[in-house]
Amino acid sequence: MSETATAPAAAKAHSKYTRNQPYTSRVLVNRRMTGPESEKETIHIELELEEGMTYTPGDAVGINPTNREEQVAENLAALGFNGTERVLDHYKVEISLHEALTTRLGIGKLARGAVNQYAKLFGENVPADLKALLGQENKLLAEEYVWGREFVDLVKQFPGAVQNPQELFNVLQRLTPRMYSIASSQAAHPDQVHTTVRVIRYHAHGADRQGVCSGHLGERAPEGATMPIFLHENNAFRLPEDTNAPVIMIGPGTGIAPFRAFLEHRQTLGQKGKNWLIFGEQRRVSDFLYEDQWNGMLADGTLTKLDTAFSRDQGKKVYVQDRMSENAAELYKWLQEGAYFYVCGDASRMAKDVETALLDAIANGSGQTPEHAQEYLNDMKKAKRYQRDVY
Ligand SMILES: Cc1cc2nc3c(=O)[nH]c(=O)nc-3n(C[C@H](O)[C@H](O)[C@H](O)COP(=O)(O)OP(=O)(O)OC[C@H]3O[C@@H](n4cnc5c(N)ncnc54)[C@H](O)[C@@H]3O)c2cc1C
Ligand SMILES: NC(=O)c1ccc[n+]([C@@H]2O[C@H](COP(=O)([O-])OP(=O)(O)OC[C@H]3O[C@@H](n4cnc5c(N)ncnc54)[C@H](OP(=O)(O)O)[C@@H]3O)[C@@H](O)[C@H]2O)c1
Incomplete structure (x- = not known):
């Protein structure tokens, strides 16, 4: 989730509905x-x-x-149940096993914890191949095993462990x-x-x-x-309270989502701050998400600047951070004008690469050292002018 915090100017995510009572x-x-x-x-x-x-x-x-019907049926068959068996859910409400496998239990991607719990059901008679996946010393092997597998694969490979369907609630995580x-x-x-x-x-x-x-x-x-x-509610990812403050948004792939929200908001309320969007995806012809809407926002002035990085449209990959580097002087100028800088999308690599490009733009723009750029960024964080929502 987001890593910085800021007080929202307006409403919060309000409703009486929650994850347990949606x-x-x-x-x-x-x-x-x-x-x-x-x-x-x-x-x-x-x-x-x-x-x-x-x-x-x-x-x-x-x-x-909810889990897919075919997947539920496949699990029931592998477990040797018909689905009408009665079980108590996490709140001790009695439901059918079919219902439990459809709406309560995570039978999708297999977790290492489920392998360990499942093995316990064999008591003294854990199959040797399953034993080889247990314990801290076999963690790497077990991680390799679960990758791309679902619970049903485990049951098919090592059948016969589950005698009582209620035991599944100890083995499987909740469907979240x-x-x-x-x-x-x-x-x-x-x-x-x-x-x-x-x-x-x-x-x-x-x-x-x-x-x-x-x-x-x-x-x-x-x-x-x-x-x-x-x-x-996510108070750590918010438009500036000052509606005239410039905003720079880096949103490759589905990372574009909150920026559509930001821009629709500023457009609808006629807020005057400048907006610069940098979007990246694989190919312009097939992956330019919300292209028409951005064109409309360029035409009506909501979007001040739009840059795109279509990574696979040329021999060499081009990413959002390359567009930042090409525009480093202007980027630094916007920051000096008080721009807020936002990043959303891939946490594993993109967010780090974008931060590096941001630091480079600050160092080059200011003509100062990398240490100075880091301090500048720290100050931006403190002022809630650098916010990330990465996953
Ligand atoms: C704050 C936040 C915001 C988010 N916003 C968005 C958003 O705007 N849009 C969006 O699409 N998602 C977003 N996500 C991610 C989203 O919550 C889900 O994690 C995502 O949709 C996957 O959920 P799933 O149930 O479809 O997949 P799951 O059933 O949870 O399975 C996903 C898992 O499948 C496995 N997997 C994937 N590919 C492979 C492969 N090739 N081989 C083997 N295993 C594989 C991986 O372990 C992966 O983690 C966000 C997440 C967070 C925390
Ligand atoms: N938890 C989940 O299971 C889940 C579900 C949905 C999305 N996500 C994550 O959400 C993020 C968005 O996914 P997405 O498919 O919409 O988009 P994405 O995978 O982030 O791809 C969008 C663009 O970013 C490029 N890219 C790849 N590496 C990059 C890097 N280091 N720096 C900058 N750009 C880079 C891609 O190029 P190339 O592909 O050409 O390299 C592509 O052009 C990803 O992290 C994805 O894994 C996670």
């Missing part, structure tokens, strides 16, 4: 944004809100997914909601919340797999369907 929202729009030739499937989702549910740009929406950065402003869409979701699909260990929640949204949440949702 609101049943209706899907108003579910539209694929990436072209057919894209390597990605990124979708735009619009969900209906009840009156009184409010959020601020920078917040996230939590979505409670997934968070998505909100991609809309309530100033523009009072009764709606929008998100930008990359549908995760991959082939591993001889089967087609998909992410639990993104797969649900990608395949089983057509317009008119319902999804349990809740709003999640």
Whole structure:
């Protein structure tokens, strides 16, 4: 989640609904944004809100997914149950095993903890190949084993452990909601919340797999369907309180989402601060998310500057940080004018590379040392002018 904190000027994410008592929202729009030739499937989702549910740009929406029916059936078959067996859920409410596997238990990607708990059910008779995955000394091997596997793969390989379906609640994690950065402003869409979701699909260990929640949204949440949702406040990622302050937004891939919210907000409320967006994806022709909307915002002056980095449109990869480097002098000028700098998207590599490019731009722009650039950045952090929402 975000790493800096700032007090929001306006409303908070307010509603009586929570992750345990979510609101049943209706899907108003579910539209694929990436072209057919894209390597990605990124979708735009619009969900209906009840009156009184409010959020601020920078917040996230939590979505409670369910497991796929075929996946549930495959698990039941591998476990040797029919689904009508009765179990107590996490709140000791009696439900069917089918219901538990559909809405309560995480049967998607396999966790190392589930392997350890599952092995315990064998008592003294743990199969040798399973034993080889247990304990701290076999951590690396176990991590390799779980990668790309689901719970059903474990059950199929080492059958017969689960005698009583209630035991599954000790083995499997709860099916948890997934968070998505909100991609809309309530100033523009009072009764709606929008998100930008990359549908995760991959082939591993001889089967087609998909992410639990993104797969649900990608395949089983057509317009008119319902999804349990809740709003999640994130005070660490906020537009400046000074509506005239310039804003620089770095949002490759789905990292673009909160910046659509920021820009819609400033556009709808007629806020005058300058806005500079740097977006990156693989190919312009198929992956330019929200292109028409950005063009409209360039035309009406909401967007002061738009730079794009389409990494695979030429021989050599070009990333958002390359656009920052090319524009380093102007970037530093904006910072000197008091610009707020935001980053959203991939935490593993992009966020670090962008920070390096930012430090370089500050050092070059000021003509001073890297140490000075680091101090400058620290001061920006303290003033809440450097905010990240990376995942
Ligand atoms: C604050 C926050 C904001 C976020 N905002 C967004 C957003 O705006 N848009 C967005 O799309 N996501 C966003 N995410 C990520 C989102 O919450 C989910 O984590 C994401 O959609 C995956 O969830 P899932 O249920 O589809 O996949 P899961 O069932 O949780 O599975 C995902 C896992 O699958 C495994 N996996 C993926 N690819 C492969 C592969 N090729 N081989 C083997 N294993 C693989 C990985 O272990 C991966 O972690 C955000 C996360 C946070 C914390
Ligand atoms: N938790 C999850 O399971 C989950 C689900 C959805 C998204 N995510 C994460 O969310 C982030 C966004 O995913 P996404 O598919 O929308 O976009 P993405 O993977 O971040 O890709 C967007 C663009 O960034 C480029 N890129 C790759 N490495 C980069 C780097 N070091 N610095 C700057 N740009 C770089 C990509 O180029 P190339 O591809 O050409 O290298 C592509 O052009 C990723 O971290 C993704 O893993 C995680």
